Amino acid sequence: MRQKRAKAYRKLMALYSMSFGFRQPYQVLVDSEMCKEATEHKIELVKQLNSVLQGDMKPMITQCCIHELYLLGKTQQPAVDLAKTFERRKCNHREPIPGDDCLTSVVGETNKHRYVVATQSQPLRVKLRTIPAVPIVHVNRSVMVLEPPSDATIRSKEYVRRFPFTDRVGLSLEQNEEQALHATGSEKQSLAPSASTEPPRKKKKGPKGPNPLSVKKKKVESHPPLAKDKKKVAVVGEKRKRDDTDDKETETRDQQTADSQQQDEPRRKKKRRRKAAEPVVDS
Ligand SMILES: [Zn+2]
Numbered sequence: 393m394r395q396k397r398a399k400a401y402r403k404l405m406a407l408y409s410m411s412f413g414f415r416q417p418y419q420v421l422v423d424s425e426m427c428k429e430a431t432e433h434k435i436e437l438v439k440q441l442n443s444v445l446q447g448d449m450k451p452m453i454t455q456c457c458i459h460e461l462y463l464l465g466k467t468q469q470p471a472v473d474l475a476k477t478f479e480r481r482k483c484n485h486r487e488p489i490p491g492d493d494c495l496t497s498v499v500g501e502t503n504k505h506r507y508v509v510a511t512q513s514q515p516l517r518v519k520l521r522t523i524p525a526v527p528i529v530h531v532n533r534s535v536m537v538l539e540p541p542s543d544a545t546i547r548s549k550e551y552v553r554r555f556p557f558t559d560r561v562g563l564s565l566e567q568n569e570e571q572a573l574h575a576t577g578s579e580k581q582s583l584a585p586s587a588s589t590e591p592p593r594k595k596k597k598g599p600k601g602p603n604p605l606s607v608k609k610k611k612v613e614s615h616p617p618l619a620k621d622k623k624k625v626a627v628v629g630e631k632r633k634r635d636d637t638d639d640k641e642t643e644t645r646d647q648q649t650a651d652s653q654q655q656d657e658p659r660r661k662k663k664r665r666r667k668a669a670e671p672v673v674d675s
Contacts, residue, residue, distance in 0.1 A: 393443055401538050402446045405527070411549045412525040414506050418449040421498065422478060423491045424460040424471070425512035426531065427453070431470040433534050437510075440536040444529060445508065451478040452507075456485050456494035492516040499526060524548030 393401075408414040420441055430437040441449055453475045461472045483494050492513050499507055503526045510529040511517060520526045521542035528539040541549070 398443075398446070401444055404538060404541060405446050407541065407545075407549065408506075408525060408527055411552045412506065414508075414525075414527075416448040418445050418447060418508050418527075419505065420445070420449050420451050420508040420510050420529070421481065421495055422451050422453050422457070422475070423495060423509075423511040423513060423516070424453075424457045424464075424475070425491070426510045427457075427461060427471040427475045428464075428468060429512055429531050431468075431474055433531070435531060435534060435536070437474065441510065441529065444536050444538045445527070449508070451510075452481040453478045454481045454483040454491075454494050454498055456483055456488045457491045459488040460491050492519075496520075499523060 405414070405418075422437070426437070429435065438451060441451065458472070458475045458480070461468055461475055464471070481498065483498050485494060485497075488494075492511075492515060495509060495511065495516060496519060498505075499509065499520065501523065503523055506525070508527040508529060509516075509520055511520075512530055517528050517530065517539070520528055521539075522544050524542075524544045525548060526542070526545070528542075530537055530539070
């Protein structure tokens with residue numbers, strides 16, 4: 393692959409990863425036509441997909457798509473063999489449906505499982521472009537191509553950038569727009585600076601202060617700080633002394649609990665004894 397194209401693909405996959413949560417190994421739904429194309433033109437499908445997606449990936453085929461290949465008979469046996477090496481994606485269509493329809497339903501309205509789709513079907517590709525964040529791969533004259541991001545993807549990415557703390561990734565474009573219209577209070581606030589005449593504030597990157605990982609952990613206190621704890625903070629010099637009294641306090645507390653247990657003990661014993669003393673009636 394040419395350097396320039398490789399760079400473009402790397403950038404594109406970074407977009408899918410950063411904005412839409414795609415992770416390696418990428419799950420690639422391969423359709424039956426793609427399997428045919430690969431075997432007919434001797435394209436090393438898996439290797440090509442790896443290089444186009446610039447990373448590790450897992451080819452998958454739905455039950456309906458492999459069924460389509462079975463229907464083609466013996467002549468397409470190599471394509472069937474190829475498809476059999478892929479992971480089978482359950483689509484739960486009891487009666488096999490056309491591959492395009494099957495893939496449409498598996499991707500759904502939001503591609504929430506983050507599939508990449510490798511398909512030779514033009515109508516399917518057109519349809520998939522309307523869904524945000526669906527990487528589409530096809531083969532053009534024996535060259536595998538990763539499509540540039542669709543308009544739906546770019547628009548959805550804009551929403552993700554503007555509202556980074558809301559989970560809009562799984563929503564369709566219409567739902568995204570709907571939600572954007574009804575921005576919540578905090579979102580309106582976050583939008584306010586750019587809307588007003590104020591100069592845009594610099595974006596804060598992370599919390600100020602030292603790296604939390606390099607700082608010794610604070611002692612976690614389960615109970616609300618008592619008055620004596622406040623005193624402790626104020627008089628650091630007396631720490632040792634205070635610790636001593638603390639120890640004494642805990643000691644006396646332990647003593648008390650021990651005492652109460654001791655008080656309970658004889659009673660329990662009595663009960664037990666009484667039980668034991670009960671005559672066992674043999675039948
Ligand atoms: Zn199916």
